[in-house]
Amino acid sequence: MPETTSTGNGTENAKSHFTKAVEEAKAGVHAMADGCQEKLNQTKGEWSSEAKVRSEDAMAKASAFADDAKVKAADLANQGKTKASQAIVGISKLIDDNAALIDEKAGAKYGDYARTASKSLADTATKLDEKSLDELGEEAKEFVRRSPVAAVGMAVAAGYLFARLFKSGK
Numbered sequence: 001m002p003e004t005t006s007t008g009n010g011t012e013n014a015k016s017h018f019t020k021a022v023e024e025a026k027a028g029v030h031a032m033a034d035g036c037q038e039k040l041n042q043t044k045g046e047w048s049s050e051a052k053v054r055s056e057d058a059m060a061k062a063s064a065f066a067d068d069a070k071v072k073a074a075d076l077a078n079q080g081k082t083k084a085s086q087a088i089v090g091i092s093k094l095i096d097d098n099a100a101l102i103d104e105k106a107g108a109k110y111g112d113y114a115r116t117a118s119k120s121l122a123d124t125a126t127k128l129d130e131k132s133l134d135e136l137g138e139e140a141k142e143f144v145r146r147s148p149v150a151a152v153g154m155a156v157a158a159g160y161l162f163a164r165l166f167k168s169g170k
Contacts, residue, residue, distance in 0.1 A: 077133050085128045092121035 097119040103111035128136075144151040 074133065081128060081133065085125045088121050088125040092118045093126065
C-alpha cells in the first residue's frame with residue numbers, strides 16, 4: 001500500500017501553497033499596477049508635452065496673424081486718411097472755384113466767407129496729411145474728453161448720414 005500523508009499535514013501544505021500563490025498574485029498585481037501607473041504617467045507626460053507644443057504653435061500662429069492684421073489695418077487707415085484729405089482738398093477747390101459766383105449772386109461778403117472756408121478746409125487737409133494716425137487718435141481722444149456732448153452729437157449726425165446713404169443706395 002502506498003504511503004499516505006495525514007490530512008492535517010496535506011491541508012497545511014495546501015494552505016501554504018495557496019498562501020504563496022495569493023502572495024505571488026498580489027505581488028504580480030502590485031507590479032502590474034506599478035507598471036500601469038508608470039505607463040500612465042509616461043503617456044500623460046507625452047500628451048502634456050504634445051499639448052504644450054501645439055499650444056505654443058497656435059499662439060505663434062495667432063500672434064503672426066495679429067501682427068499681419070495690425071499692419072493691414074494701419075495700411076487701410078493710412079489709405080483712408082489720404083482719401084479723406086483728398087476729399088477735403090476737392091471740397092476746398094469746389095468752394096474756391098464757386099466763390100466768384102457767390103460774389104455775383106449773394107455779394108462779396110458771402111464770397112469772402114466762402115474763400116475763408118475754402119482756405120480753412122485746405123489748411124485742415126494739409127494738417128491731416130502731416131499728422132500720423134497716432135497723433136490723430138490722441139487728438140480725437142482729447143476732443144472727446146474736452147467736449148463729450150459735441151462728440152456724441154457728431155457721432156449721431158455721422159450715423160444718421162451713413163444710414164441715409166446706405167438706405168438710399170438700396
